[in-house]
Amino acid sequence: MVELTRLTLDEVHHLALRALQANGVSEDHATAIADTVTAAERDDCKSHGLFRIPGYILSVRSGKVTPDAVPEVRELAPAVVQVDGKNGFAPLALRVGRAPLAEKARQQGIAALAVTNAYHFAALWPEVEALGEMGLVGFACVSTMSYVAPAGGVKPLYGTNPMAFAWPRADRPPLVFDQASSASARGEIMLHERDGHAIPEGWGIDAQGQPTTDPAAALAGAQLPFGGYKGAAIALMIELLAGALIGDVFSFEATEIDTQDGGPSIGGEWMIAIDPARCIGSGDRQAQLAYAETLFAKILQQDGARLPSDRRYAARLRTPTEGITIPQTLYDELHALGNG
Numbered sequence: 001m002v003e004l005t006r007l008t009l010d011e012v013h014h015l016a017l018r019a020l021q022a023n024g025v026s027e028d029h030a031t032a033i034a035d036t037v038t039a040a041e042r043d044d045c046k047s048h049g050l051f052r053i054p055g056y057i058l059s060v061r062s063g064k065v066t067p068d069a070v071p072e073v074r075e076l077a078p079a080v081v082q083v084d085g086k087n088g089f090a091p092l093a094l095r096v097g098r099a100p101l102a103e104k105a106r107q108q109g110i111a112a113l114a115v116t117n118a119y120h121f122a123a124l125w126p127e128v129e130a131l132g133e134m135g136l137v138g139f140a141c142v143s144t145m146s147y148v149a150p151a152g153g154v155k156p157l158y159g160t161n162p163m164a165f166a167w168p169r170a171d172r173p174p175l176v177f178d179q180a181s182s183a184s185a186r187g188e189i190m191l192h193e194r195d196g197h198a199i200p201e202g203w204g205i206d207a208q209g210q211p212t213t214d215p216a217a218a219l220a221g222a223q224l225p226f227g228g229y230k231g232a233a234i235a236l237m238i239e240l241l242a243g244a245l246i247g248d249v250f251s252f253e254a255t256e257i258d259t260q261d262g263g264p265s266i267g268g269e270w271m272i273a274i275d276p277a278r279c280i281g282s283g284d285r286q287a288q289l290a291y292a293e294t295l296f297a298k299i300l301q302q303d304g305a306r307l308p309s310d311r312r313y314a315a316r317l318r319t320p321t322e323g324i325t326i327p328q329t330l331y332d333e334l335h336a337l338g339n340g
Contacts, residue, residue: 002195004325012324013038015331016053018338023057025089026068032091036122041324044315047187048123050326050334055121056089057337059263065089065119071096079108082246085118090142090269093118094127101273102134109278113271114246120144121264124164125178125309127271132166132174135285137274140164143242145255145265148182149222150236151229154209156222158235159251159267160186161242168276170289175296177308181235182223189215189223194327242268 007015016037020030033056041049059065069088073096076082081104083097097113104111120142131138144159162185164178180186184203192199193215204218205211212218225231243250248268249257258265277285299305 003328005328005331006323006325007331008323009038009042009320012041012050015334015338016050019053019334020056022338023060024067025056025060029067029069029089029092032095033089033122036091036126039126040123041326042316042319043312044319044324045123045312046326047185047191049324050330051187051191052121053334054337055263057263058261059119059259062259062261062263064259064261064263071118073097073100075100076114079104079111080114081111082114082116083118084116087117087266088119089264090115090118090120091122094269097271098127098130101271102131102136105136105273105275106278110272110274113269113273115269115271116246116248117266118269119264119266120269123178124162125166125176125312128164128166128178129174129176129309131271131273132168132176135168135276136166137168137276138164138166139272140269141238141242142269143239143249143251143254143267144186145258146251147186147223148225148232148235149205151225151232154205154222156255157252158182158225158232158239159254159265160223161235161238161251163234163238167292168289169293170286173309173313175307175309176312179226181225181231181238183226183231184223186219186223189218193219241270246270 013034016034017030020033037049060067066087069086071093072084074082081100083093085093093115101111101113124140128138128140141163143161146156147160148158149155150157160180160182162180167175189199198213199215201213204221204223206217206221225235239250246268254265254267276288280288296307
């Protein structure tokens with residue numbers, strides 16, 4: 001039985017912020033990371049919550065990441081903005097790029113953001129949800145290190161290569177989904193290993209290419225794409241969008257240059273923002289959003305069906321009063337890290 005400790009969301013944020021700053025992470029980076037991690041805990045996304053903080057710190061201690069990097073924004077075209085992360089963490093680069101991306105989307109109807117030379121270690125939904133809250137449709141994808149075998153292969157090549165999408169809704173949070181192109185996020189396998197649980201069949205193969213339910217064997221072998229060749233094709237697409245298209249590395253290249261310190265890998269992120277009102281002749285945004293709601297209502301008419309992000313939003317209502325729980329061992333580790 002794993003011993004748990006309960007924290008308020010303020011305590012989550014303080015614990016993360018203190019641990020990061022005690023290890024040389026600048027205030028701007030530490031705040032952006034702590035905000036992202038706290039949002040994950042708030043929404044019960046454990047694989048991207050406080051569990052990730054030691055990895056951030058390891059990447060600073062190894063010298064891999066520049067902990068006080070100042071992201072640089074460049075306009076590449078009327079509808080394209082680039083943020084060079086300058087070898088820093090992605091949450092701050094994404095925060096810096098959000099406003100210019102949204103402004104270009106409103107000006108042009110559609111705009112793109114290329115985040116390069118940054119280390120991504122978080123969920124994708126926070127950046128697209130922020131666009132949805134601004135009334136924009138959002139899409140994002142990011143590559144990682146080589147963890148996933150291509151369809152028919154047995155050796156890691158692609159990253160877990162997630163993508164996320166947000167659709168704005170009137171008087172309620174956006175509809176958001178965030179999913180890996182692999183059968184599971186890598187963090188989920190790591191949590192199964194930490195907690196001594198087997199993984200479901202189809203998540204991974206061992207180093208000999210054989211199916212396994214042992215999380216340690218899957219981490220040492222390869223993860224599998226969801227849906228076989230369909231998930232592999234999406235992973236390939238993301239390699240191209242977040243790599244070749246924006247001038248950043250492929251997952252196998254990120255693996256080759258990584259220090260293997262357990263922290264995030266360097267790479268690119270590609271985002272698109274769309275002003276939905278600019279995509280219809282009438283420009284009647286309210287009618288447009290109302291029309292989308294008819295589809296959502298049809299989905300919810302079916303017993304057992306739910307909309308993407310409903311589970312997260314339910315947790316978001318609960319955790320501000322109930323708090324969250326993490327393993328006592330993780331709390332002790334973070335507390336020690338906060339003491340330098």
